Amino acid sequence: MVTHVLNFIIKLKQLLKFKRVKTINDFNFENKKALIRVDFNVPLDENYKVTDDTRIQAAKPTIIKVLEDGGSAVLMSHLGRPKGIQEEFSLHHIVDEVADVIGVQVKFAANCVGQEAEEAVAQLNPGEVLLLENLRFHKEETAGDAGFAEELSKLGDIYVNDAFGTAHRAHASTTIVAQFFPANKCFGNLLAKEIDSIDKVLKSGEKPITAVLGGSKVSSKITIIENILDKVDNLIIGGGMTYTFIKAQGGQIGDSICEDDKQELALNILKQAEEKGVQIHLPVDVIGADAFDNGANTKAMSVDAIPDGWQGLDAGPETLKNFHQVILDSKTILWNGPLGVFEMENFANGTIALGHSIAEATQNGAFSLVGGGDSVAAVKQFGFGDKVSYVSTGGGAMLESLEGKTLPGIAAIGN
Ligand code: AMP
Secondary structure, eight states: OHHHHHHHHHHHHHHHHOOOOOBGGGOOOTTOEEEEEOOOOOOBOTTSOBSOOHHHHHHHHHHHHHHHHTOEEEEEOOOSOOSSSOGGGOGGGGHHHHHHHHTSOEEEESSSSHHHHHHHHHTOOTTOEEEEOOGGGSTHHHHTOHHHHHHHHTTOSEEEEOOGGGTTSOOTTTTGGGGGOSSSEEEOHHHHHHHHHHHHHHTSOOSSEEEEEOSSOSTTTHHHHHHHTTTOSEEEEOGGGHHHHHHHTTOEETTOOOOGGGHHHHHHHHHHHHHHTOEEEOOSEEEEESSSSTTSOEEEEETTEEOTTOEEEEEOHHHHHHHHHHHHTOSEEEEESOSSOTTSGGGOHHHHHHHHHHHHHHHTTOEEEEOSTHHHHHHHHTTOTTTSSEEOSOHHHHHHHHTTOOOHHHHHHHO
């Protein structure tokens, strides 16, 4: 009886400690001003026209929710890496594009803090949108300055973080500002979706779970590998990372990319995987080339018998067949990093084939997440964006999440 009561008290304490993190759906924004951190760090051409509006599109549902509730939206973002005030990094260049995407006229404040910003916010009516000038025109932004964050906090009633791309930075607008909204802070739609997708793979993924890690270097992926070995059933290793593993196992890799000082680490990963019951799938054959050049002579060859003067630049046909089967047998798939030098047409085949395999598995009901850097670029370039379950919008933020780190921007909403 005493133990029952004790257990009950412990459970109750745990429940009280657990505070559910709020999303925009927990708020009604009627007559409220939402201060929304968006990631409008979009690419511009030489005429300052937006060449890829993905990030603006991604923020749209959050902005629309605020407006439809009868609130107004104050949008803050950075653009590029300006050194002080630099006209080419001004967010006024994207005002028309934001208005086009959201379908509402967008006002602009030529400073993100101070009198000008405060007056523009004071004049904002329900249903209206205001875009603030580049946060990084003030060095206090990246320094995470509390005074600057307090200035920003004057510009809204509710703080909404919808910028996954900068959630791994403890900047004033992404993290510090949240402390000035103890009860009125939440994730936007996009951030909630990103967190949900990562959780669907790393926390609640349906088995078998397969991670595909490609790209150039073991050293840049090692923390991810260590974190996911406890969570996945299969680990497919491809791209340039392959050759460090093959050489460490005694294979002949010719002139292929290799990190000699990481060979021991590679063997250690293989050992850890065996101990944890994770199946490692490495390429068995590659497309070898006699130069790092799209016009090089090529032939398929065994991954561990690449002659000097040749280097593996893409996955070979047998490898792709093996990977295809593993992918099709998976219920949850994570993809980070290309299988070859996909920027060169003649070495893009492996990455495209992998995209097809993941698209087919997704069609069959698997959950697939593509995240982090070059795999996102590849997925977009080859048109797989709408054939996978989710494509992450954050490069560094995604990689740090996969490494198992708690991102400061996410933690700040939960505190
Ligand atoms: P990462 O940023 O680590 O994901 O690496 C992506 C880069 O890896 C891309 O630019 C690819 O061209 C490169 N890559 C993939 N496979 C190879 C390979 N076999 N040899 C050299 N580079 C590769």
